[in-house]
Amino acid sequence: MIRNKIKNFTEDLMLKKIFTVTISFLLFNIVALAQTGKISGTATDQQSGEPLIGANILILNTNFGAATDVNGHYNINLIPPGEYDVRASYIGYQDVTIQNIRVVSGLTQEINFEMPSQSIATEEVVIVSQRPLIEKSSTNAVRIIDSEDLETLPTRDLENIASLQPGVVLQNDLITIRGSRPDETGYMLEGADVKDVLDREGGTMITVTPDAVQEILIQAGGYNAEFGNANAGIIQSNLKTGQEHYNVSIRAETDNFGNYANEKFLDTYSYGYSDYVVTLSGPVVSDKVRLFLSGENFFVRDFQPMFFEGSPTAFSDGALFDTTKVFDTGALGGDPNDSEILNWAGGNIPGRFQNRFTFNGTAFIDVKPLIIKLSGAFTWQRQRFNTPDVISLFNTQRLPITDNSDLLLNLKGTYLLTDNVFLEGIVSYLDQRRKTYDPVFEDDLLLYSDSVAAAQHGWEYASYTSQPAPYDFYGFPFLRPGTLIVGNPLGNTIGNNRGQTAFTKDNNNYYGGSLALTAQLKQHELKAGGSFQRWTVRRYQITALPSILSNIRLNPDNVRTAEDFVAFIQNTQYSAFNNFGYDLFGNETDEAGLYAPKHPIFASGYLQDKFETGDIIINAGLRFDYINMDSWSFDDPTDPQYNSVTHLPEVSTEEITYSFISPRLGFSFPVTDRTVFHMQYGKFVQSPSLDVAYRG
Numbered sequence: 001m002i003r004n005k006i007k008n009f010t011e012d013l014m015l016k017k018i019f020t021v022t023i024s025f026l027l028f029n030i031v032a033l034a035q036t037g038k039i040s041g042t043a044t045d046q047q048s049g050e051p052l053i054g055a056n057i058l059i060l061n062t063n064f065g066a067a068t069d070v071n072g073h074y075n076i077n078l079i080p081p082g083e084y085d086v087r088a089s090y091i092g093y094q095d096v097t098i099q100n101i102r103v104v105s106g107l108t109q110e111i112n113f114e115m116p117s118q119s120i121a122t123e124e125v126v127i128v129s130q131r132p133l134i135e136k137s138s139t140n141a142v143r144i145i146d147s148e149d150l151e152t153l154p155t156r157d158l159e160n161i162a163s164l165q166p167g168v169v170l171q172n173d174l175i176t177i178r179g180s181r182p183d184e185t186g187y188m189l190e191g192a193d194v195k196d197v198l199d200r201e202g203g204t205m206i207t208v209t210p211d212a213v214q215e216i217l218i219q220a221g222g223y224n225a226e227f228g229n230a231n232a233g234i235i236q237s238n239l240k241t242g243q244e245h246y247n248v249s250i251r252a253e254t255d256n257f258g259n260y261a262n263e264k265f266l267d268t269y270s271y272g273y274s275d276y277v278v279t280l281s282g283p284v285v286s287d288k289v290r291l292f293l294s295g296e297n298f299f300v301r302d303f304q305p306m307f308f309e310g311s312p313t314a315f316s317d318g319a320l321f322d323t324t325k326v327f328d329t330g331a332l333g334g335d336p337n338d339s340e341i342l343n344w345a346g347g348n349i350p351g352r353f354q355n356r357f358t359f360n361g362t363a364f365i366d367v368k369p370l371i372i373k374l375s376g377a378f379t380w381q382r383q384r385f386n387t388p389d390v391i392s393l394f395n396t397q398r399l400p401i402t403d404n405s406d407l408l409l410n411l412k413g414t415y416l417l418t419d420n421v422f423l424e425g426i427v428s429y430l431d432q433r434r435k436t437y438d439p440v441f442e443d444d445l446l447l448y449s450d451s452v453a454a455a456q457h458g459w460e461y462a463s464y465t466s467q468p469a470p471y472d473f474y475g476f477p478f479l480r481p482g483t484l485i486v487g488n489p490l491g492n493t494i495g496n497n498r499g500q501t502a503f504t505k506d507n508n509n510y511y512g513g514s515l516a517l518t519a520q521l522k523q524h525e526l527k528a529g530g531s532f533q534r535w536t537v538r539r540y541q542i543t544a545l546p547s548i549l550s551n552i553r554l555n556p557d558n559v560r561t562a563e564d565f566v567a568f569i570q571n572t573q574y575s576a577f578n579n580f581g582y583d584l585f586g587n588e589t590d591e592a593g594l595y596a597p598k599h600p601i602f603a604s605g606y607l608q609d610k611f612e613t614g615d616i617i618i619n620a621g622l623r624f625d626y627i628n629m630d631s632w633s634f635d636d637p638t639d640p641q642y643n644s645v646t647h648l649p650e651v652s653t654e655e656i657t658y659s660f661i662s663p664r665l666g667f668s669f670p671v672t673d674r675t676v677f678h679m680q681y682g683k684f685v686q687s688p689s690l691d692v693a694y695r696g
Contacts, residue, residue: 036414037103040075040612041112043068043088052115055090060097061244063288063366066419075520078371078414078422079103080364081146081215081238088113095124102129104144105217105238108137108612134676137612139619139666140222141167141678146215147240156210156275162235167220174201177220177233183689186230189237190362190375191514192410192428193533195230198508200689204235205432206408207379211251211277212294212360214240222680225606225621225664226516226527229686239375241364242290246282251275269347272301293361302347303354303383331472351392351399356381365413372413380405394471395479401439407431420520424529428512435505445503445542445586507538507581507588523613530605537598537690538581538588580694598694601628602687608664619666627658627687631694660685 043055051072058065059076062084066074081104087097093115101109116125135142143165153161163170167178174182183202187195194206217236219227227234254274263269279294328336358379365372381404392399410428417423441447470477516529581597583589590597608621633656662683670676687693 036078036080037105038075038077038108039079039084039086039101039103039111040073040108041110042072043074043090043113043115044072045093046114046116052090052093055088055093055113055115057113058087058089060085060087061287063368075420077420077518077520078416080241080373081105082241083146086111088115090115092118094118096127097124098127098129100129102131102146104135104142104215105236106138107135107142110137133674134670136615136668136670136676137617139224139617139668139678140680141220143168143218143220144215145218147213150210150213158208158210158213158216158237161210162216162218165218167233168218174203175235177218180232184230184232184686186227186234187237188234189377189408190239190373190410191412191426192408192430193229193512193531194408194430196689197229197535197687198432198506198537198690200691202689205430206377206406207356207358207381208237208239208377209277209294209296209358209360211249211279211296212239212292214238221684222666222678222682223664224610224619224666225608225623225662226529228604228623228625228662228684229602231684231686239360239362239377240281240292241362241373242281242283242292244283244287244290247280249277249279251277263347271305271348272299272353274299288366290364291361292364294359296356296358298354298356298358300354302349302352304349304352329472329475331475332469332477351384351396354381354383369416370413371416372411375408375410375412377408378406391470391477392479394481395483397481398438398440398479398483400436402434402436405431405433422518424514424516424518426512426514426531429509430512431507431509433505433507437503437505443586504539504541505582505586506540508535510535523611525610525612526608527610528607531603533602535598535600535602535690536581537600537694539694540579540582540586542579598630598690600630600687600690600693602626616669617667619664621664623662623664625658625660625662625685627660629656629687629690629693631656658687 039059043052043057044050045052051070052068053070053072055068055072055074056065057068057074057076059079062079064076064079066076068074082102084101084103085097085099086101087095089095094117096113096115098111098113101111103109111129135144145161145165150161153164155161159170159173159175162168162175169176169179175185176182177185181202183200185195185202186193187204187206189204189206189208194204196203196205198205215238217234219234219236221233223234252275255270256272256274275296275298277294277296279292281290281292283290356379358377360377361375363372363374365374383402383404384399385402408428408430410426412426413424415423437443470479470483472478510533512531512533514529514531516527518525518527520526579595581588581590581595583595589595603626604624606621606623608619611618611620660683662685664682665680666682667679668676
């Protein structure tokens with residue numbers, strides 16, 4: 001009966017989830033936020049400097065444009081990031097075109113036109129813009145990496161690229177900004193929050209192909225009231241949009257030419273590296289609807305190459321001593337007559353492959369007064385781990401496998417109420433799943449301690465309630481062939497280097513939304529808005545399965561039914577279980593109580609004013625943050641009282657919430673064309689990681 005219940009648990013089909021979420025997006029009656037930039041400036045007479053009233057300013061090959069006011073000033077808002085050519089035209093004056101103007105999300109590019117009269121110039125004036133050395137429209141330090149930079153840099157890892165910027169450090173695959181902790185860095189993709197709030201180390205939950213990235217902005221602190229839940233800095237990424245012409249690109253990289261694993265070719269090993277990317281871009285029906293799609297397959301046999309030259313430890317002197325084999329001393333309980341050949345070829349370390357499929361795409365729809373951008377990112381990855389001390393040298397076939405998938409669907413856009421007032425919003429869904437398991441027994445938990453099933457794969461129990469002893473070669477333990485690694489077969493024999501010791505799976509997702517109203521009133525850009533996220537967090541982890549089942553075998557009459565099994569686990573208070581959102585058998589549950597899923601909520605509201613006059617920029621704002629961790633707290637932490645059956649605190653408060661008000665103020669002006677002065681004051685708050693909140 002227990003086995004049947006365990007076998008009944010299944011992972012929700014990803015295609016079903018995608019279909020459900022897509023339909024739910026179509027039912028939303030809200031438009032979504034656009035991560036856009038702005039171009040502003042003046043049009044004046046080249047000789048007199050007088051403003052030109054009603055001059056037409058047009059961004060070529062787009063539907064964006066504006067006319068100058070009585071002061072010759074213009075603003076063009078809501079421009080997707082990228083490079084553009086901008087043309088100014090006026091009756092009696094020659095057209096002036098400025099090329100290669102780079103638009104960056106959240107920043108203003110000042111472009112001024114000095115227009116010659118037709119009596120002076122007979123041909124259109126074309127000016128090529130150059131990238132400024134400083135970003136004077138920002139009141140904090142902003143580093144910008146665009147698609148052109150990504151193409152020319154000699155690395156394709158986005159984290160390595162980010163670490164090339166001042167103040168950003170990459171260590172142990174974790175980004176820190178200005179000496180902060182890794183979890184103090186926020187991550188945003190297309191305006192959606194993709195920071196990994198589940199992991200105490202932080203990072204991003206979504207994988208993006210570099211070929212699909214239009215730009216990356218790194219804000220090193222001091223950001224305005226719109227941004228929160230990150231105390232050190234924010235990394236914003238935006239995906240490419242479709243071009244006005246069809247474009248297809250294919251890129252392939254591999255080291256699998258003319259050689260095989262563990263064999264040298266041209267004096268080097270192949271590490272099984274291959275990376276294939278395809279992108280497709282262009283209009284659909286008309287230039288008002290444009291698509292961009294990208295797909296990537298990345299595979300490597302050894303994802304942490306050590307350039308290992310091999311370890312032929314077996315040797316013979318051809319005379320008295322023959323050590324082509326090593327013998328088990330029996331010190332750990334094994335048979336002294338057992339022996340194995342120790343010979344590890346150079347090149348790949350066995351059992352460290354990684355295979356990843358990543359898909360990114362956008363659909364841009366411009367039907368003014370409504371502009372919509374639908375974006376998506378999906379990644380599936382399978383990875384196998386091995387420990388660096390090669391304890392699994394004879395047992396690589398049982399190294400645990402980890403499957404990961406992450407999905408982001410994001411609908412965003414803008415509705416133009418007037419030329420200078422617009423409504424923005426966002427609706428997003430994020431889903432992340434992970435499972436770590438034995439490649440033979442997979443999801444069947446009782447097989448992990450079934451002596452008959454284990455023996456079929458080369459692992460025989462030493463006794464009815466005892467696990468097989470590892471080899472002891474020269475005082476070091478090595479796993480026997482067929483030894484189950486998931487489930488902690490070695491206990492603490494080799495400390496923390498015993499490999500994966502738990503069957504785990506996670507299913508986490510959130511629905512999020514935001515709404516903002518922006519008004520451009522002369523030099524003031526006023527903005528008011530808010531955001532909301534509701535998470536569903538599920539985790540299933542079970543460790544030390546052999547020891548648990550050994551206790552059951554010693555007292556079989558106490559555990560005859562599924563109900564007996566549940567009572568046994570609860571009453572014994574096994575720390576090996578750490579579940580929420582799943583019952584003891586790994587089935588998803590929404591019931592209240594000990595195994596209920598967690599539903600933390602994060603919400604915010606803000607009001608800000610960006611004042612631009614000449615070279616002086618002032619950002620002033622106020623932010624409100626609401627945090628509900630959906631966790632328990634003792635009424636009296638000095639006297640905790642637990643119920644021994646339910647494992648819940650008997651005197652506690654549920655759903656403690658926190659509220660914060662944070663002022664923000666930023667000021668900047670350029671000193672020279674190479675120097676800018678920044679000054680900021682602000683209060684910044686963030687929630688602890690959910691892993692810390694729920695597991696301690």
